[in-house]
Amino acid sequence: MRTTIFSLFLLAGIIFASCTNKHPKIGLLVHSFETPRWQNDQKYFVDAVKELGGVPLVLMADNNADKQLVQAKELINDGAKVLVIIPVDQSAAARIVNMAHDKDVRVIAYDRLINNCRLDYYVSTDNVRVGEIQAEYLVKVRPKGNYALLGGPLYDNNSRMIYMGQMNILEPFVERHEINIAFRQFANYWTSDEGYRLAKVVLDSTKNKLDVIICGNDAMAIGVIKALTERDLAGKIAVAGQDADKPNIQQIIKGNQVVTVYKRTKTMASTAAELAMHLARNEPVEPYISTVSNGNRLVPSYLVDANAVNEGNIEVTVASEGN
Numbered sequence: 517m518r519t520t521i522f523s524l525f526l527l528a529g530i531i532f533a534s535c536t537n538k539h540p541k542i543g544l545l546v547h548s549f550e551t552p553r554w555q556n557d558q559k560y561f562v563d564a565v566k567e568l569g570g571v572p573l574v575l576m577a578d579n580n581a582d583k584q585l586v587q588a589k590e591l592i593n594d595g596a597k598v599l600v601i602i603p604v605d606q607s608a609a610a611r612i613v614n615m616a617h618d619k620d621v622r623v624i625a626y627d628r629l630i631n632n633c634r635l636d637y638y639v640s641t642d643n644v645r646v647g648e649i650q651a652e653y654l655v656k657v658r659p660k661g662n663y664a665l666l667g668g669p670l671y672d673n674n675s676r677m678i679y680m681g682q683m684n685i686l687e688p689f690v691e692r693h694e695i696n697i698a699f700r701q702f703a704n705y706w707t708s709d710e711g712y713r714l715a716k717v718v719l720d721s722t723k724n725k726l727d728v729i730i731c732g733n734d735a736m737a738i739g740v741i742k743a744l745t746e747r748d749l750a751g752k753i754a755v756a757g758q759d760a761d762k763p764n765i766q767q768i769i770k771g772n773q774v775v776t777v778y779k780r781t782k783t784m785a786s787t788a789a790e791l792a793m794h795l796a797r798n799e800p801v802e803p804y805i806s807t808v809s810n811g812n813r814l815v816p817s818y819l820v821d822a823n824a825v826n827e828g829n830i831e832v833t834v835a836s837e838g839n
Contacts, residue, residue, distance in 0.1 A: 539569055540796035542789070543596035545584055545612075546576040547604040547628075550707055551735040553759045553781060554602070557626070560782045561600065564789035570796065581605040588612040592619050597796035600624045600639075600788050606631050606673050622795045626788050627779075629673055631810045636795070638808055638817040639788040641779040643674045646822050647681020650756045653775045653824045654728050655689060658754050661727030664699040664718045666740070668706050668732030675702055675732055678758070682730060698722050703732060711739025719747060731757045734764040734776055741772045760825050760834045768827050776825045778833050784820045791818065 542565050549555050558574060565572040573591050577584035581604040588599060592615070599616055601623060603609035610633035613623045617634065624637045654663075665682060668675035679702075689695035699718040703710040711731055718726065724747060731737040737757030744750040750772045757764055758777035767773040794801045807814035825833045 538797075539571055540597040540793065541571045541573055541591075541595045542792045542796060543588070543591035543594075543599045544572060544574045544626075545587055545591070545599060545601045545603075546574065547584065547602045548579045549576060550579070550705070551733065551759065552761045552763070553734075553779075557602075557781050557785050560785035561626075561789050564786045565793065568789060568793045570789075570793050577604050579604050581608040584609070585612055585615075588615065592616060592621055596621060598622045598624065598792040600626050600792055601630065602626045603628050603630050605671055622792075624788055624792055624795075625815075627674070627784065629808060629810050629815070631673065632812050633810065634813060635810055635815045637791060637804075638810075638815045639784060639791065640817070640819055641784065641822045642806075642819045643677035644681040644684070646758050646777050646779065647678035647683075648685050649681075649777050649822055649824050650678075650730050650758065650775065651682045651685035653826065654730065654754060654756055655685060655695070657774060658727050659689070660694045662696050662698040662722060662725055663728045663730065664722070664726055665697060665701075666711065666714045666718070666729060666731050666736060667700070667702040668736070669704055670702050672706070678732060698726065703736060706733050706735055708735045708739035708742070711736030712743050713739070715740040715743035719743060719749075724749060726753050728754045728756070731755065733757055734759040734761040737773055737776070738763055738767070741767055744772070758822075765825070765830060765834060768825070768830070771827075774826060778823045778825045780820050780822070787818050787820065 562572045575587040584604045606628055609630045613633040613635055616623050622636045627640045629638055667679050729740050734757035737755050740755055755773045756775045760776045760778035764776050804816040806817040806819050808817045823833045
């Protein structure tokens with residue numbers, strides 16, 4: 517009788533382990549929903565995990581790094597086999613990676629690299645290329661004049677990478693004295709309020725004598741357009757952003773923004789979901805073709821292409837992915 521009971525418990529354990537492996541829990545830690553694109557990323561990721569047979573667990577940290585650490589512990593205790601993280605703080609999140617590895621949980625950084633740790637994988641866009649795309653488009657439409665660069669916050673390494681990309685393109689024009697960088701500053705947050713604040717500063721400091729404002733993202737660009745509208749300058753100064761948020765697509769159609777950069781979020785989220793599911797099931801993963809240094813190692817990376825979006829190609833860029 518005792519042997520029979522033991523056998524039943526053993527069989528139940530095998531069945532439970534099999535079901536867990538077949539339908540693994542995948543944790544998604546989102547830093548915040550401060551801009552519309554992150555809600556899209558979450559939706560695409562959750563849909564992809566479900567379609568692949570997984571169970572998505574999502575928590576949002578309200579841009580609080582300590583809260584995100586607590587949420588990571590919660591997801592691990594809930595049985596998440598893999599964590600996909602959009603970190604609040606790219607250095608502080610290394611604690612999450614170390615904690616997860618202690619519990620044999622793999623970690624994928626999503627769109628924002630996690631620094632100085634043994635991060636397993638990174639899924640993003642080449643953010644240096646994002647900055648290059650912005651600048652390449654603008655030097656075609658405004659090859660001379662005064663430029664202002666309003667970068668994203670420095671707590672996000674992507675801000676530096678985007679700036680590097682912009683300067684890769686702009687530097688030769690600056691050296692030839694065709695373009696003058698009249699203003700450059702990094703924001704405190706990726707928000708429209710920050711874009712509005714910085715736009716007023718740059719307009720005052722240059723006495724409105726600007727030809728181009730390149731913004732760290734589309735939310736900031738919305739704030740810039742608000743400031744330009746108040747001074748009857750909307751559409752007269754070329755504005756660029758990135759993320760291809762719907763409000764900005766509308767501003768491009770109106771002529772108040774000339775370009776945004778579309779990071780193919782649906783493809784990026786699906787890539788992260790597929791990678792997470794393979795890791796959770798201990799299956800082989802697709803070969804990676806890039807690595808990105810996070811200060812500790814060269815992290816295997818899957819970098820999705822980005823595209824410039826302007827009035828003439830909205831249908832074949834943003835709309836083609838269902839946005």
